[in-house]
Amino acid sequence: MKIAFVVQRYGPEVMGGSELHCRLIAERVAASGHAVSVYTTCAREYTTWENVYPAGESVLNGVTVRRFPVARIRQMDSFNAFSDWIFFHEHTESDELEWLDRQGPVCPGLLEALGKEESRHDAFIFFTYLYYTTFWGLERIKGRKTLVPTAHDEPALRLGIMKEVFARPAAFMFNTESERKMLAARFSFADKYQEIAGVGVDIPDSPDTAGFFRRHGLASSFILYAGRIEPGKGCRELIDHFLAVSPRRPDLTLVLIGNLLMGLPSHPKIRYLGFVSPEEKNAAMAAAAVTVHPSRLESLCMAAQESLAVRTPLLVQEAADPLKEHCLRGQCGLYYSNGPEFAAALELMLDDARLSRVLGENGFAYVRENYAWPVVMAKYDRLFRFLSSD
Amino acid sequence: MSPKKIEIDYDHIDVTGIMDQIKRKAAAEAGGISGPSSPERTPPPAPEPEAGPGRARRLLLRLMSPLRPLIKLLILPVAEEHRQSLLLLDRANRRIDRLEHDRDRAFEQLDRLREYTKLLHHLCHNLVVEMSKLKIEEETLKTKTRILEKDFEFLGKREKALEKEIFE
Numbered sequence: 048m049k050i051a052f053v054v055q056r057y058g059p060e061v062m063g064g065s066e067l068h069c070r071l072i073a074e075r076v077a078a079s080g081h082a083v084s085v086y087t088t089c090a091r092e093y094t095t096w097e098n099v100y101p102a103g104e105s106v107l108n109g110v111t112v113r114r115f116p117v118a119r120i121r122q123m124d125s126f127n128a129f130s131d132w133i134f135f136h137e138h139t140e141s142d143e144l145e146w147l148d149r150q151g152p153v154c155p156g157l158l159e160a161l162g163k164e165e166s167r168h169d170a171f172i173f174f175t176y177l178y179y180t181t182f183w184g185l186e187r188i189k190g191r192k193t194l195v196p197t198a199h200d201e202p203a204l205r206l207g208i209m210k211e212v213f214a215r216p217a218a219f220m221f222n223t224e225s226e227r228k229m230l231a232a233r234f235s236f237a238d239k240y241q242e243i244a245g246v247g248v249d250i251p252d253s254p255d256t257a258g259f260f261r262r263h264g265l266a267s268s269f270i271l272y273a274g275r276i277e278p279g280k281g282c283r284e285l286i287d288h289f290l291a292v293s294p295r296r297p298d299l300t301l302v303l304i305g306n307l308l309m310g311l312p313s314h315p316k317i318r319y320l321g322f323v324s325p326e327e328k329n330a331a332m333a334a335a336a337v338t339v340h341p342s343r344l345e346s347l348c349m350a351a352q353e354s355l356a357v358r359t360p361l362l363v364q365e366a367a368d369p370l371k372e373h374c375l376r377g378q379c380g381l382y383y384s385n386g387p388e389f390a391a392a393l394e395l396m397l398d399d400a401r402l403s404r405v406l407g408e409n410g411f412a413y414v415r416e417n418y419a420w421p422v423v424m425a426k427y428d429r430l431f432r433f434l435s436s437d
Numbered sequence: 438m439s440p441k442k443i444e445i446d447y448d449h450i451d452v453t454g455i456m457d458q459i460k461r462k463a464a465a466e467a468g469g470i471s472g473p474s475s476p477e478r479t480p481p482p483a484p485e486p487e488a489g490p491g492r493a494r495r496l497l498l499r500l501m502s503p504l505r506p507l508i509k510l511l512i513l514p515v516a517e518e519h520r521q522s523l524l525l526l527d528r529a530n531r532r533i534d535r536l537e538h539d540r541d542r543a544f545e546q547l548d549r550l551r552e553y554t555k556l557l558h559h560l561c562h563n564l565v566v567e568m569s570k571l572k573i574e575e576e577t578l579k580t581k582t583r584i585l586e587k588d589f590e591f592l593g594k595r596e597k598a599l600e601k602e603i604f605e
Binding site for chain 1: 443445447450451452453455456459460462463464466
């Protein structure tokens with residue numbers, strides 16, 4: 048089949064959750080013998096949508112990438128102010144369309160190409176419900192199309208125009224059951240094709256845990272946070288909770304890896320290791336006693352899947368339904384909603400090695416059963432059969 | 438916290454059951470010790486009861502100390518509800534603060550608009566006065582022009598009469 052993906056950003060340097068999700072799926076679909084094209088913009092950063100990649104056609108890991116320039120730089124401050132207004136005040140549909148323009152990426156060339164080239168593809172898969180390219184792209188494509196919403200409960204879902212976004216596709220690929228339930232409470236999915244697919248995870252053979260301890264001079268157990276380090280991801284709260292536990296656990300270290308977007312306190316037991324390679328990340332996850340996922344706004348959390356793939360249990364934010372769902376469905380982690388619960392759950396997992404081991408093993412089985420690549424790709428094959436059937 | 442106090446069936450792990458026990462323990466500890474917690478989730482401190490004479494208060498507390506575990510046990514569920522209510526109130530208060538801030542800004546804008554409207558009114562008034570003056574002046578000038586026209590006509594007639602006298 049000839050399959051087209053539409054996503055707001057695409058590239059090896061783009062590390063956003065849904066963009067990486069799209070790239071991993073597109074590459075796997077291409078590897079399985081389909082002709083895959085990606086319609087995307089020249090932008091690399093969602094904060095500005097500045098055109099960084101050259102416009103035109105290129106090939107990346109077997110996938111044909113067609114890039115179109117963004118017509119409008121995003122003004123983050125004015126967009127945030129406008130969002131604050133629109134989410135809490137009465138407004139009209141034209142206000143919402145204005146919000147969508149400001150959200151971006153405004154890319155008329157991409158929309159024009161979609162309209163002209165629809166007949167060249169057998170299926171269109173749109174990633175992320177939130178952006179200009181998805182809203183107008185879904186309108187341009189007249190045939191059956193698929194949406195991978197990657198949604199979490201946020202004010203944008205309450206905008207009136209989102210009803211159109213969720214009404215137009217014929218099929219939906221959700222990340223988790225929690226995401227599906229949350230969206231089903233707002234939109235109707237009657238007579239629509241639905242699948243809970245998520246994204247696959249590679250199960251590493253034998254991560255070098257001893258080497259990780261040696262390379263970073265870690266002498267005792269540590270808990271790990273992997274991902275963008277910013278207040279929006281709950282990192283400030285995580286550090287507060289950790290600093291509260293630290294006096295009772297002087298041997299425990301909090302290790303953070305990923306893109307640092309906030310200040311960290313100068314504390315001997317808080318270690319930032321920077322941006323590390325995938326192998327080093329796997330080693331860090333395998334070596335950690337627990338991986339912590341403090342974000343409240345998650346639709347899947349690939350870091351949690353990667354942690355379970357190396358048998359390390361999770362400690363997650365209770366308010367993030369998909370993360371809690373991982374813990375409950377997989378019986379593979381604990382959750383917290385405040386400082387005392389964080390401390391109690393963490394200390395239980397640190398002190399009770401047997402519990403930790405059982406949770407880790409459960410997590411490994413859960414990931415292998417639900418998020419191994421063959422399982423995820425089988426779900427996409429079913430989707431393609433549905434889209435090609437009359 | 439000692440892990441021995443949490444009952445776990447390792448052959449059939451039940452995360453929900455473990456979490457229930459953890460939550461109860463955490464709530465009990467948070468109630469017993471003023472342990473550190475997230476700043477945004479910490480409920481606002483309850484108002485201190487009005488202290489009586491220090492000695493009597495200490496005596497009363499000492500008399501009540503054997504009953505402390507029972508009191509804690511009885512107020513535990515209520516304390517959690519109380520905490521949740523305080524959190525809700527805290528959120529509502531923040532929302533009200535924001536709305537009040539928005540309202541104040543709207544009033545400021547309204548005041549500015551009122552001043553602007555006043556200025557526009559004065560401007561319109563002055564323009565009308567000036568237009569009226571101009572109209573009057575125009576009428577005066579028109580009258581003067583008519584007089585001049587008549588004078589000119591009279592002089593023309595006189596000129597013609599004089600020419601006639603001279604050439605005849």
